[in-house]
Amino acid sequence: MTAIETQADTRRAALATALAMSATGDRQAFRRVYDMTAAKLFGICLRICGERQAAEDVLQEVYLIVWRRAAAYRPERSHPVTWLATIARNRSLDWRRSPRGRAVTPIPDGGGVEAADDAPLADQSLVAAEEGQRLDDCMEQLEDRSRGAIRSAFLDGLTYADVADRTGVPLPTMKSIIRRALIRLRECLHDDA
Amino acid sequence: MTPDDRILAAELVVGLLSAEEAARAEDWRAREPDFAAEVEWWEARFAPLLAEYRDVAPPPDLAARIEAMLALPTITPRASRLHWRSLSLGAAGGAIAASLAAWLLIPPAATPPVRTPPVARPVAPAGLMIAQLAWTDPSKASPPVAVVEPASGSLRLSRGVDTPAGNDGELWRIPVGGKPVSLGLLPRGGARVIRIATANVPAAGSTLAISIEPRGGSPTGQPTGPVVAAGVVERL
Numbered sequence: 001m002t003a004i005e006t007q008a009d010t011r012r013a014a015l016a017t018a019l020a021m022s023a024t025g026d027r028q029a030f031r032r033v034y035d036m037t038a039a040k041l042f043g044i045c046l047r048i049c050g051e052r053q054a055a056e057d058v059l060q061e062v063y064l065i066v067w068r069r070a071a072a073y074r075p076e077r078s079h080p081v082t083w084l085a086t087i088a089r090n091r092s093l094d095w096r097r098s099p100r101g102r103a104v105t106p107i108p109d110g111g112g113v114e115a116a117d118d119a120p121l122a123d124q125s126l127v128a129a130e131e132g133q134r135l136d137d138c139m140e141q142l143e144d145r146s147r148g149a150i151r152s153a154f155l156d157g158l159t160y161a162d163v164a165d166r167t168g169v170p171l172p173t174m175k176s177i178i179r180r181a182l183i184r185l186r187e188c189l190h191d192d193a
Numbered sequence: 194m195t196p197d198d199r200i201l202a203a204e205l206v207v208g209l210l211s212a213e214e215a216a217r218a219e220d221w222r223a224r225e226p227d228f229a230a231e232v233e234w235w236e237a238r239f240a241p242l243l244a245e246y247r248d249v250a251p252p253p254d255l256a257a258r259i260e261a262m263l264a265l266p267t268i269t270p271r272a273s274r275l276h277w278r279s280l281s282l283g284a285a286g287g288a289i290a291a292s293l294a295a296w297l298l299i300p301p302a303a304t305p306p307v308r309t310p311p312v313a314r315p316v317a318p319a320g321l322m323i324a325q326l327a328w329t330d331p332s333k334a335s336p337p338v339a340v341v342e343p344a345s346g347s348l349r350l351s352r353g354v355d356t357p358a359g360n361d362g363e364l365w366r367i368p369v370g371g372k373p374v375s376l377g378l379l380p381r382g383g384a385r386v387i388r389i390a391t392a393n394v395p396a397a398g399s400t401l402a403i404s405i406e407p408r409g410g411s412p413t414g415q416p417t418g419p420v421v422a423a424g425v426v427e428r429l
Binding site for chain 2: 027030031034035038039040042043044046047056059060063064067078079081082085086089093097098131132134135136150151153154155157158159160161163178179182183185186189
């Protein structure tokens, strides 16, 4: 096991413990959860909301949800950062789909954050490396156009309509391209090979 | 589950759906365990992409703002539905139940206090009772919590209960060793507060149950349809 992996394991255990203690109403533990994850979650909110004030509001809501829901986290089922990031992403998507969110034109580079199409940062090993490798391999088998659409839909919070707008492809065409790609992706991810 | 449903689960997770489509899919996810499992499968498969979000430091005062809100949680009207949807108590202990109860008692329109002295835990008003309901369908997630406030004769549910079109949900109290007594119909639409007469306040140890009845409620005075959720009433 490398030093980076050990560090990641320690961090995961510390975060899972802090979450479990938050569930008992321990505010200091909750503050540790915040300190360990706020920058990550703010990065998600900012990239999807595309507007700083909205991202701050959403982040605030996210942590209130976390405070109330901490007891629902199951360490055996997911990485704590994945669990938290999913809440942040879903809340950001909800905002993005709200009337106010729809009125905002997302900042093209994701709110001053670089579009992260290159390798993920080393300290962010959210899941076992092989899981990430599997997704990469399967995404690699898709056409460039559908791979790009799925990636930016996921990372930037774009709907079918947004993706079609951005690429100038008619909506029905875009839908059928992406759906076909999702079917292939599912088959590939289900393959044990 | 059809192949289309599987793709719908992927579309929900990737975030491709419009607000209306996503709300429908979420609703379905809450009711259909197979669909919920498919959504969870996709979430786990896509989790590696979450690593691509870059860290951005939030404003330094945000932590203090959040901590101030923990003292007396409020529901912002814009987010109330989503909070409830996201809420799941699972194996919550008494502390969580107590803070949830206090949260439920705050009317949605309440303005947040300007300055609240930090308290370890909200204090529950005297006489408050709570029932953690369980779905009778064990594969369903996030069952509702009922909070009974005898002083105001109100019962609040932490989340709505889906009823098929043309039916009503009916709430019952079942005294220990006794027959079910109707507490009334669940409100249609968003409201989750039910007024109950003083004589009808369930006693600690009795059971609360929700059954699906024909429009307008059970014609017989006893539950006639399937019981979808039930739980024992406890004093806080």
